[in-house]
Amino acid sequence: MPELRQDPVVKRWVIISTERNRRPNDFTDHNNHLPDPKVDPLSEGNEHLTPTEIYAVRNPGSQANKPGWRVRVVPNKYPVLRVEGSLDKEGEGMYDRMNGIGAHEVVVENPRPDLQLEDLPLDHVAAIVETYRTRMTDLLRDLRFRYVLVFKNFGWGAGATLSHPHSQIIATPVTPSVVKQKLVGAQAYFEQKERNIFVDVLKQELKDSRRIVYQNAAFVCFCPYASRFPFELCIMPRRQRADFHKIEPNEVSQLADILKIALLKLRLGLNQPQYNFLIHTAPVRHAKKDYWTTLEEDFCWHIEITPRLTQIAGFEVGTGFYVNPVPPEDAAQFLKDVEV
């Protein structure tokens, strides 16, 4: 059973993932490799190589766990959290722990190993976004979970261990520490000004315009003012809403459009860099916490896309103090000029 442990000083929860337990000698080969694509377990026709599917966008008449799908969601074979069991929160001396209960799903973005998300037609990307929404809505019904993370690691350096294009969903029984910092920061701003900080950021970015990369009817893509990484991108909805899973149908197609264009610009402009994206959404409101009282008004969901062009030095992780060699204004201008 994996375990969740809390750092007593900064209150950061860590997953001690015994399911993925590796012996010390497993680390002495530092060259991890992606698995052989000939036995790609996520390709169409290899459905028997994955656990039973949870959800799929399928052609009419096709059967579950058989070919004929466009997007397919399966449990992660090596989950960082286990779905069965109870949390059993307890102290261990001065420390706090709980069982590593959660969900860990793989969203197979398309049946072919060689087509990336940004290669797919718009309606296919929209089906992926709609899949995120559907799975998040379902997972949030589980009273054990506090937060649902939707993210993508592209490239080994960005944390991917399978080459077949996929994203991941992790439902957790705790709110991740950076999410909590965002909630606390947004609430402090709202209390002071009675305005939503994300709405104000978007207004200022649109007015200033130097950091805007692309916009459509429902979304704006820009390089954040205090970008940690070169060519970091933020996608913000024009309509403020705390929860990603309350996205409306017309927004789904607009999000597909802006996501595809943002990823195409990164690929063409920066030679297919490794990257991560992450949907920042509000936590569940099963329990009442102080920083949730004004959440509908003070928070706004958004997507962070972080290309991995530079190494993350240890002192950046240890201090939260990032050095970014590319001013976001230059990054935005460069990406704006990349024709897709």
Add this chain to the structure above:
Amino acid sequence: MPELRQDPVVKRWVIISTERNRRPNDFTDHNNHLPDPKVDPLSEGNEHLTPTEIYAVRNPGSQANKPGWRVRVVPNKYPVLRVEGSLDKEGEGMYDRMNGIGAHEVVVENPRPDLQLEDLPLDHVAAIVETYRTRMTDLLRDLRFRYVLVFKNFGWGAGATLSHPHSQIIATPVTPSVVKQKLVGAQAYFEQKERNIFVDVLKQELKDSRRIVYQNAAFVCFCPYASRFPFELCIMPRRQRADFHKIEPNEVSQLADILKIALLKLRLGLNQPQYNFLIHTAPVRHAKKDYWTTLEEDFCWHIEITPRLTQIAGFEVGTGFYVNPVPPEDAAQFLKDVEV
């Protein structure tokens, strides 16, 4: 002039390092390489290839900027912060910025490019520790600076761009966000219990003993309960003190001993992994801030050593939610058994 910008939501400062500005095309080759060791600018005899030295531990009779040194501190040729100028704090619409004023120094740990810190005799490692102390004490006198970071990146994947064994010192005009989280967490604990959380952690680790790797008269090295990374290590002094630079002479030699042994255990046990270490010390108390009122009592300096055996996935940076595949009890047992 580099620039410091603050994220408006989480209040995290980022250095936009124009001194290191790279054009977008510089990122399209993802294979960064270490410089040619034949022209190692940090070797003895190549003193003319570095900026003028700031400090050195020298053989009697040797001249500054000439051979005859054991440890040498020079300004970083490509500093992330500039030492000349004033902060000029200002708003930019809703955002906050200031000039990137600070210091960025390189501590050349020994004259030879092929000897790592852990290869050096104990008195030489002690001279390096003493150099950290001396430089930190000096930099803290500058009223523009709030914090002094002492750290080491070993290996390209850990952020190193020079192969010659070296550590780095960065003095910053702001307190890094993770440091502030530690201060706030430690203060909250102290207010509740009137006890120092680091002292309590050390007591519990010594009592439990399963996560202890090594200890000597003045220091204890253990794998933290909520380790983010496999084989992560913490070195904590037995004597609680907020500031690293107030370390006493007998502690310097004990710290040299435990640092050398910790690094040797990592190298021998894990095939010379890339790693970072970072000294967590208290910020300067020029200005009065709420969380500094009890700082002498509630904080304790310590060292974090983080081997880089796994990739840091984007969602871990984006959420602060780490997945560690090796329980710290197993990591500690493994490292304890490595004979050095």
